[in-house]
Amino acid sequence: MKPFDFIQPATIDAAILALAEYSPNVRILNGGTDCLVELKHVAQSPGVVIDVSRLQGLKGIEIVDAGLRIGAGVTHTEIMADPLIKEHVPAMIDAAHTVGAVQTRNLGTLGGNLVTCVPSMDSGPTLLALDADVTILGAKGTRQSSLTDFFVAPRKTSLEPDELLLEIIIPKENLGKPASFIKFGLRKGQALALVNAASALWVEGNKFKDVRIALGAVAPVVIRASKAEALLEGQSVSEGLIQEAAKIAVGEAKPIDDFRASKEYRNDLIEVGTRRTLQAALGASNIQS
Amino acid sequence: MTDVTLIVNGETKTASVPPETTLLKMLREDLNYTGSKLGCDVGDCGACTVLVDGLAVNACLMLAGQAEGKEILTIEGLSTLEKYHPIQKAFEDVAALQCGFCGPGMIMTTKALIDQDEDVTRQNIKDALSGNLCRCTGYTKIIEGVIDAYQEITGKKLPEIKPRAA
Known part of the structure; x- marks a missing residue:
């Protein structure tokens, strides 16, 4: 790695001050499973690296007024073991389980996965299907954003250089919403997604309601399949639909065509993934009722 | 330079290292714990796996400064010259390793799995070891070694695999 200055702020406020002072020549480091790989390959020093991995303010999973708050620094392993996640958004456990291997999940964080913003991120589809919001803190104060607006382009989010992702919020009305996640890779362990998908829906009076379908690794950022959602919305539940x-x-x-899979194959996976996650969300809804 | 203090295998160790030093590099080059191996250096192969506060992590993907004050367990912390750890003994008994380069990582990941104190299935073992690559053995013997070690340490039996219905 190229030499850099290393700062370990004791509080979130101190981290924000350091960001404001050194941006844009600054990198936020948390779990490091993406960031350090990148820093090992860059030709120029990043300048200053701010380690936020010890900030308690980025930790914690709790119910707040707006819904379920997940600190940006919560690791994938912590998500998999958390009782509130299991109760309210169990599909997140399936998604977290597909991230890398156990060594990656023990260090890597939910916030890091979102900020890195690769199209194949495994945390994206479930959160998008549950209409997640994010809270961002900068020198000018906090702002809220939908996750949809947070994703801008491959490896680019709406974060300004002096801003920090604080937390992810699953809105209150979507806690317990039947949802499902699936990932297709070239093998079961430690694989990048060829396609991943998540669906969430309510069933009211035997009709689909608030259907959400999110797809990853098939576009520059994780996307919603809004035409497919619209086809189901308000219609009577049916397998054919x-x-x-x-x-x-x-x-x-x-989807792209590359050495890992052809465009045609990925298209098949999109259809299968969409169908299976819709069926599984419907199945979860039947169990609830 | 940054002064970093770690508790390695129960002993407090301090070194002054440049900030860009990984935990792996500090362990190997500053503290002389060369059991953990440098393989891919990007978190794919698991040869550098150590336990940090009980969790298996790739020491190549953590800065030494991030590990400040934490408890690190490396392969050197398992055995003594006189006595192997049961995981090492099980790996030797089934000839789980050939060249041995992946061994320290495999064994530390196995340690973390068994330490979780949960019932383990063959699928759990494969899942736990999916971040540890071996280019010699094809994994069959390694998984056998993990099963033997798990049964020896916990006194539990791995669930029998039910034959598929005809």
Whole structure:
């Protein structure tokens, strides 16, 4: 790694002051599972590295007025073991489990996964399907953003150089919403997603309500399949309609063709992933009722 | 330079290292714990796996400064010259390792798995070891070694695999 200055602020406020002082020549370091890999390969020193991995203010999973708050510094392993996550958003456990291997999950954080903003991130689809919001802190104060607006482009979020991702909020009305996540890779362990997908829906009076379908690794950022959602919205629950929605979802994605998988194969995976997550969310809804 | 103090295998150790030093580099080059191996250096192979406060992590993906004050357990903390740790004994008995380069990482990941004190299945073992690559053995013997060590240490039996229905 190229030499850099290393700061370990004791509080979030101190981290924000350091960010303001040194940006844009500054990197935030938390779990390091992406950041350090990158810093080992860059030609120029990042300048200053601010280690936020010890900040208690970025930790914690708790119910707040707005919903379920997950600190940006919570690790994937912590998500997998958390009783509130299990009770309110169990699909997040399936998503967290597919991130890297146990060594990665013990260090890597939910916030880091979102900020890195690679299209194949495994935390994105479930959170997008649950209409998650993020809280961002900068020198000018805090601001809220939808996760949809937070994702801008591959490896680019709406974070300004002097801002820090504080927390992820699952809105109160979506706690307990039946949801499901699936990931397809080239192998089971430690694989990048070829396609990943999540669906969430309510069933009211045997009709689909508030259907959300999110797809990862199929576009520059994680996307919603809004036409497929619209096909189901308000309609009577039927297997045929789910299959039709899955076909429509394929048309909303633009997967790449590369050495890991062809575009055609990824398109097939989008259809299968959409269908299976819708079926699983529906199944979870049946169990609830 | 940053002064970093770690508790390695129960002993307090301090070194002054440049901030960009990884935990792995500090362990190997400043503190002379060379059991943990430098493999891929990007978190894919698991050869550098150590336990930090009981959790398996890739020491190549943690800065030494991030580990300040933490308890580190390396492969050197398991055995003495006189006596192997049961995991090491099990690995030797089944000939789990060939060249041995992946061994320290495999064994530390196994230690973390068994220390969780939860019932373990063959699938749990494969899942736990998915971040540790071996290029010699094909994993079968390694998994056998983990099973033997788990049964020896916990006194539990791995659930039998039910034959598939005809």
